[in-house]
Amino acid sequence: MLLEAREISFGYKKGYHILNNISFAAESSERVGIVAPSGFGKTTLCKILAGYSKPSNGQVLLDGEDVYGMKGYHPVQMIWQHPETSVNPRLRLKETIAEGDQIEQRIINALGIEHDWLNRFPGELSGGELQRFCIARALGQRTRFLIADEISTMLDMITQAQIWSFLLEETEKRKLGLIVVTHNTALAEKVCTRIQILTK
Numbered sequence: 001m002l003l004e005a006r007e008i009s010f011g012y013k014k015g016y017h018i019l020n021n022i023s024f025a026a027e028s029s030e031r032v033g034i035v036a037p038s039g040f041g042k043t044t045l046c047k048i049l050a051g052y053s054k055p056s057n058g059q060v061l062l063d064g065e066d067v068y069g070m071k072g073y074h075p076v077q078m079i080w081q082h083p084e085t086s087v088n089p090r091l092r093l094k095e096t097i098a099e100g101d102q103i104e105q106r107i108i109n110a111l112g113i114e115h116d117w118l119n120r121f122p123g124e125l126s127g128g129e130l131q132r133f134c135i136a137r138a139l140g141q142r143t144r145f146l147i148a149d150e151i152s153t154m155l156d157m158i159t160q161a162q163i164w165s166f167l168l169e170e171t172e173k174r175k176l177g178l179i180v181v182t183h184n185t186a187l188a189e190k191v192c193t194r195i196q197i198l199t200k
């Protein structure tokens, strides 16, 4: 499967574009690191790829089909930098998991999610524990591409290693494309099959 962003332009303020004519493509067999300076618009591009923001110009295509015309589950799922703002604080974590597309128990186990955490609210977990739920939720049955936007910045080294080794194994097994946004070049070089530098 091919995910393509073609000549994307986007601005938060009318008349001022953050992204100007940006093109990007990734195959589901790839793990692509996106590198650009802070404030360039990497998260904005990820939001466009995952269907959260519509570009003012350009198209996002999945195997040639415009994703903004698709209905139902979005095959491009995003894991955000801040898990605490990516979950509903009023839902117990088992309900957060249920927001995903039939998340398999083996994914919950592999991420080290403890049974007792499922009955808690987000405010009762650490950032690292919560991020595991956000990763699990994104790995639904119909997910084809996963976007990881600075997902491990707040984690200790052991947890980072566990989570990345799980993600590499899972994406390989299910042939999911992985797009990685990080300022950590050593991490990008380790986990990605290709690095794409975005330029204005």
Ligand SMILES: Nc1ncnc2c1ncn2[C@@H]1O[C@H](COP(=O)(O)OP(=O)(O)OP(=O)(O)O)[C@@H](O)[C@H]1O
Pocket: 012, 013, 018, 036, 037, 038, 039, 040, 041, 042, 043, 044, 045
């Ligand atoms: N919701 C918003 N409303 C207005 N401006 C925004 C909004 N979100 C982001 N911006 C601005 O858009 C620009 C790009 O932001 P974005 O988060 O996409 O950059 P980034 O490359 O991911 O940055 P970083 O590497 O620092 O995370 C920034 O100047 C930011 O202030």
